[in-house]
Amino acid sequence: MSANETLKALVDLQKIDVQILELEKDREQIPSRLKEIEGILDERRGSLAEEQNALAETEMSRRVLEGDLKAEKEKIRKWESRLNEIKSNRDYQALSRETEAARKANLGIEDEILKRMQDMEDLKISIGQKEEDLAELESKLNEERQELEGKLRVLDEGIEGYRNSRDDARSKVDDRWFSQYDMIRKRRDGVAVVAVVDEHCMGCHIGIPPQLYNIVLRGDEIQTCPFCHRILFYQQALDELDSEN
Numbered sequence: 399m400s401a402n403e404t405l406k407a408l409v410d411l412q413k414i415d416v417q418i419l420e421l422e423k424d425r426e427q428i429p430s431r432l433k434e435i436e437g438i439l440d441e442r443r444g445s446l447a448e449e450q451n452a453l454a455e456t457e458m459s460r461r462v463l464e465g466d467l468k469a470e471k472e473k474i475r476k477w478e479s480r481l482n483e484i485k486s487n488r489d490y491q492a493l494s495r496e497t498e499a500a501r502k503a504n505l506g507i508e509d510e511i512l513k514r515m516q517d518m519e520d521l522k523i524s525i526g527q528k529e530e531d532l533a534e535l536e537s538k539l540n541e542e543r544q545e546l547e548g549k550l551r552v553l554d555e556g557i558e559g560y561r562n563s564r565d566d567a568r569s570k571v572d573d574r575w576f577s578q579y580d581m582i583r584k585r586r587d588g589v590a591v592v593a594v595v596d597e598h599c600m601g602c603h604i605g606i607p608p609q610l611y612n613i614v615l616r617g618d619e620i621q622t623c624p625f626c627h628r629i630l631f632y633q634q635a636l637d638e639l640d641s642e643n
């Protein structure tokens with residue numbers, strides 16, 4: 399295998415690897431967004447559940463207060479009928495004061511009950527609004543989720559397809575150059591093989607020595623850039639290789 403043939407095989411392999419990398423980058427965003435959507439919905443559902451619990455608790459507390467009020471009213475009614483039977487003025491005064499105090503206490507309980515009812519009204523309005531907002535958000539986010547899941551399937555299929563062609567491209571590169579390519583690729587953001595143009599490396603855009611430039615142009619051996627260490631090739635030589643085949 400000539401140097402240019404190896405370079406050509408590396409360039410072909412790299413084209414596929416770059417595609418895979420791009421698809422993987424697109425793919426990377428999706429799971430985190432899906433998780434984010436789940437988080438947003440969970441938070442809204444939690445906040446709705448909190449208010450529903452508060453409503454149930456307020457309702458319970460209102461019932462307890464109503465029970466208390468009923469018992470207190472019953473007590474007052476008994477006291478009032480007893481007042482009619484009391485002969486002693488002092489006893490009458492005492493029970494009369496008790497009855498008055500109990501009536502005042504009942505006004506307080508009635509206020510508490512009214513307050514609970516008002517709270518329940520407010521909570522019902524807020525819950526209704528939250529349910530409406532949640533339903534709207536759910537439909538919007540479910541739509542986005544379905545889109546993302548569809549995109550994920552397309553990307554996975556694309557990646558799978560490129561991986562198959564990659565195996566083929568990989569088999570055309572000698573092990574030695576493949577390991578060098580793979581090492582540089584990992585260090586240089588996926589680009590290990592670059593063209594030289596006008597005595598410049600297209601990876602780091604630094605000018606290379608003329609002697610090295612001439613070797614790359616001749617294409618009888620594989621060279622790397624002295625600055626970024628990427629493998630260098632001359633595009634025209636690879637194009638000529640193509641037209642020979």
Ligand SMILES: [Zn+2]
Binds near residue numbers: 599602623625627628
């Ligand atoms: Zn370079």
